[in-house]
Amino acid sequence: MTTPDTALQFGPSSRRLRLQTLVWLRWLAVAGQGTTVLVVAFALHFPLPLLACAVLIGALAAANFLLSVRFPSTYRLEPLAAFAVLALDLFQLGALLFITGGLANPFVPLICVPVIISFASQPLRHAMALFALAMLLISALPLSPYPLPWYQGGAPTLQPVMQVGVWFAITSMMAFAAFYAYRVSQEAALLADALSATELVLQKEKHLSQLDGLAAAAAHELGTPLATISLVAKEMERELGQDERFGEDVQLLRSQSERCRDILKRIATLPSESEEHMRRLPLSSLIEDVLAPHREFGIKIDLIEKSDRSQEPVGIRNAGILYGLGNLIENAVDFAREKVTVTVEHDASKVSIMIEDDGEGYSPDVLQRIGEPYVTNRQRDDKAGGLGLGLFIAKTLLERSGARLRFENRAPDQPGARVEVVWPRHRMEA
Template sequence: MEKEFFQRTSTYSRRLRSTTLVRIRWLAIFSQTITIAFVSVYLGFKFPIIPCTILIAASIWLNIFLTFFYSINDRLSSNVATTILGVDILQYAALLYLTGGLQNPFSVLLIAPAVISATSLPRKHIIFLNLLVIIFASILSTYSEPLPWYPGRTIETPRLLVDGIWTAIVSFLIFTTAYGYRVAEETRSLADALSATELIMQHEKHLSELDGLAAAAAHELGTPLATIQLVVKEMYNGLKDDPAIGDDLSLLLSQTERCRNILKRLTTLSSQGEDHLSHLSLLELLQEVSEPLREFGIDIIIEKGETVGDEPVFPRNPGILYGLGNLLENAVDFARSKIIIQYKWNEKYVALTIIDDGHGYDPSILDRIGEPYTTSRHADSQGGGLGLGLFIAKTLLERSGALLRFRNSPKKEYGAEVYLAWSRKSLTKTKTI
């Protein structure tokens, strides 16, 4: 559910703002106008200046239309943005056709709209714009007006050089759009996953604050309840022998006393939580995170390893609880029959190893486990894929000072292994809820 929510949010947030596209187009229009004026007036080259001016004027008209049709904060849909960028490619291609085709040094700007699309549009739209650029570049490599030059002189560009320019444009187009798309996707995925992490942390924090709210509410309700109880007690002492209302007053008095006891317990929640619930021993922690998962038919075995010194005490930190719980839940999803949690400690560190008897991690992406939305188990495994949940768990556990390592067990009867280790010093610095 969280993944779908953040994917929908990401789909909207990745859309181009109309203002951004309009400003980029104004910059392109200004550059085209300056270039044409410089070539025509300063250099004195002859070329179809009127058709070029008409093309630039059409682009200006489109920009004015976009400015008035969309508000400042509107985000363009993928289809609209693709259409506008496609029109820009067509306009660039027409200008290049009138000014020498691929022989024109500015022919490289033909790929600019496609590069812009790589950072904000879905893959199919990027491919469409890339194909559009390749088609127009292929046409311009053969058909175009002569390159503007000094009167009475012409430039004969070798065909091999034109083909080389075409190859360079296409290669640069594919490289920049693929690179830009991957970088933008990874940035968005990381941002979405971190947002999900913060959302979970806020949820855990709100839950941890309920005892304080309950204590505050009990404190506020204590005074009026004491007044009610005093009045009821006086009424009962005066009218307890009245057969009509004596029993009712006795019931009312007992219920007010019950309310008072409930409020007294609520007022002690925060102090009790601080004294008794703010820390957990290692075994208590393992029992707490594993107990809700024992009802799924998978044996969860806790094995003791080498221990030196006192048992470690963990702060009741929501990040540690959620992170360990998520790792165990993934192990339950993929295990066939059992999970083993091995623990050991000494005076310097605490270590856990979570082992399941499933199929293990896919070796081809073992090094990328923990990245957002990376499915890391074999396709024939049972259970859901590892992705955003594992990223959140890894991030929260690392914030608590844990070192995590993922691998496949060297023993054939087992599948995946997750190794976690904390230094004793890091546990003392980790905040409780």
């Protein structure tokens, strides 16, 4: 369950790269590089600058060991620190490739790994800087004077045209993989933040629904001391009722204490008297609760009920449904020119609520992505300032209650937008 404290963790700060993740990946790189060098040198007996390779691999292992000792496993790197660590990995791998054949080395594509990690977890400006650094290192590899470790008799060499082809293949693969990782991570991050915001909305609604219980508890706790005050006031009135100096004040004190007792009595009995009414809500009452706050904004709201109220469903009061429908009505009122029409229909199998306005409707590009987080949902932007989360939260809450939503524009001769929300009847009555 999301709490208000965790709400402070939304956004980029909550997605900083965990150091332990990099440490484990680097230990894997150390193991892979060490195993490869040993196999090439001692199993295949290829000539290899063994000492230089050992120094580079040992440097990576030492840096990794220092990081794991210096920082706790839960430590999350700032973007600049993550950039420095990944840049060090790039330099180490680039140097290792440079002394083992350059672009002719079959392990050259591994230089893309730090860049992909950066695009998947870091701010774009740091990821682009690392991409540029990787491009410089890849461009330096063709200049390597070291031959590819190979059998005696001459190592294979790449012709200039082939080197250019390999260079383009690696850079294009790195660019594509980096862009793909960036898009996927951004969509996942936005969805996670939007779902967290949805949980906060539900928690707020739950807290509001608990206020009646808190009021009853407060009335019960205050009842005893107030009864004592009332009793003392009666005794004082009996003794000082005819006193010229204090008689009037004592009578006022007693009358106000009686008034307080009446107020507390009403508060204490309100939940028990109206609990069933508040818990179970007919469809017509639910619609009226949703529409009432939006009737005072100069936009006419027409309610059309196609079915008989005597057969309407009666369900448990659902804060998610109230919030979701309220958000859809609010959007319709915001963008309507003159009128919003709400059509309610129900039968034995389903319940349908259709919300229509006479505004400009949805733009074609937005209509394809409607309901996604951080997408503004209409053509006009004169009410800018939100993040496009409202419609996503409304859609999520309504779908959680069992509804299906359909967003569309009205007919060409009837400009405006239309939203249809349909529940199976048993879900509304559950």
